[in-house]
Amino acid sequence: MSENFIRFQKVTKDYGTVRVVEDLDLDIARGEFVSLLGPSGSGKTTLLMMLAGFESVSGGAIVLDGQKINDLPTHKRDMGVVFQNYALFPHMTVAKNVAFPLEMRGTAKAEVASRVQKALDMVQLGHLSDRLPGQLSGGQQQRVALARALVFEPRVVLMDEPLGALDKQLREQMQLDIRDLHHRLGLTIIFVTHDQDEALTMSDRIAVFNHGQIQQCASPREVYDHPSNRFVAEFIGETNLLEGTVSAVSGETLSLTLPGGTVFQSHGLAGFRPGDKGLLSLRPERIDIYATAPEGVNCLTGEVTDTVYQGDHLRIVIETAAGRIIARINRKAAEWANGAKVTLGFRAQDGWVIAP
Amino acid sequence: MKYAKAIYASLIVFFLIAPLLVILPLAFTSSAFLTYPIPSFSTRWFEELVVNSVWSRAILNSLIIATATTALATVLGTLAALGLRSQDLGMKSQIRTMFLLPMVVPAVVLGVGMQSLFVRLGINSSYWSVIIAHTVVAMPFVVISVSGALTGIDRRVERAALSLGAPPWKVFSLVTLPLAMPGVLSGAALAFATSLDEVVLTLFVAGPNQRTLARQMFSTLRENISPAIAAAAFIIIVGTVLIALALMLARRRRG
């Protein structure tokens, strides 16, 4: 495994006077699956298009396998691109579509035929090779696009929201299929999505985008459990945010004093000093609800104001002195009527303090 | 309401094709005059077209000029449409308007201008002058029709081809052009038809040796109103209909 197979170094993209990607640094290892996750308009597609060579780079460098590729024409980059709308050649059969990259490389006819067959079998479409794209369903077209992007064994596979147009069930199936192909073929994949579940399910690492900058790039677990700032904490999953003042730091545990005087023990970002403002991010599913306060956990009392039934769990809204808090509790736990006085609690390692 | 619509549509269609219904039967008259009633049916006026060298020469000229015009206008118009699609072209709409200008400029004005230009260049009254003049008025049809086809092409399809290793000229020949082909073909057919029935410019820039069928019909009308005109009209209309049918078939086969 070579580290830093793809490197973005201070990459910037301007459209006229608008800076769409700003001083962006990102290193991707060979064989890694990296998702670019962020709200619409945050510059994910633009970054991918620069890597593929469809858009020019306004500043900085993109390095592939030790070679700076800013000015390398697209057709020499050897990258498989899968677009959201599939972008199949509508006038060519499925087999012709998949054969296209091989023919461009002058592969011998017999080998083209066998590799096309293999690629189509891989996506379970071997029987449809004579159809035109217009005669296939969305999911089938997406599989053809995938086969076409993989058949020439590109150095990198780029996918721009490839599953966005599929319905939920098919999307989840394709997520698993792509993840499986990634493991089996050892592909390097860069995958753009605005769907956080998709990013969490599939990636080795997630780069969270906002305003053309990477807010955090880390494993799904790290991004979810230990967000580096407020944007990441709020963008990925649901969270309760409580503002307070750091009153003590010991090892990885901080003491955070809330305006009402309540003191919580919680883990958090490094670098806090007593007196700093801190923001506690508390995931709803990490909160427990008790009738009476237990020992050794952070506690806060409040009143249940709403309970929403969501099938596998209950969403409970609790008004506390520190503000409104949402908790998600397991169906096996006791249920609480509106107006019930409860105590909610969480352990220090289940909270995470970030800068406000 | 439904009947009213149908009647209205029929009236419009009748209004459009009535002139044809009047003139076409006269192609088969045995009389020496372009008038009703038709004494008896004959094909003598078609024979006249073939035998009389003025007419046969005009037919040949029309074919030569229309074919060359079609080729030239289709190539140039397609190139123009491709250029107009490019993203980093400034003043795109002004340039497009320039290309379409020959459609709205009065033919008489164009004709005067071209004549003096061609005379200065020393090519007036030649096949070239007629072909160039016809190309100028035929090209806008190609530009419009190819532009329409090009807007239907998803740029991501071309980008995909690039990323799959196709150099730009292969993307053009294997993806863009085949996908734009229906537009190119209808543009070509329109160019051919435009050249076939062009009269005004031809009057200005053609010499006696470049008399086209339409031009010949025009002067025959003034000199001696012969049913050969109707026969010539019949040939032009049948030719146009055949081209339209061929186009429709080609389209249908593409899917």
Ligand SMILES: Nc1ncnc2c1ncn2[C@@H]1O[C@H](COP(=O)(O)OP(=O)(O)O)[C@@H](O)[C@H]1O
């Ligand atoms: N060709 C372009 N010209 C001008 N602005 C563009 C162009 N393409 C994208 N943008 C702008 O760049 C920003 C980032 O777009 P994009 O990379 O597509 O975001 P994302 O893929 O994250 O939704 C958006 O504000 C968008 O409007």
Ligand SMILES: [Mg+2]
């Ligand atoms: Mg996008």
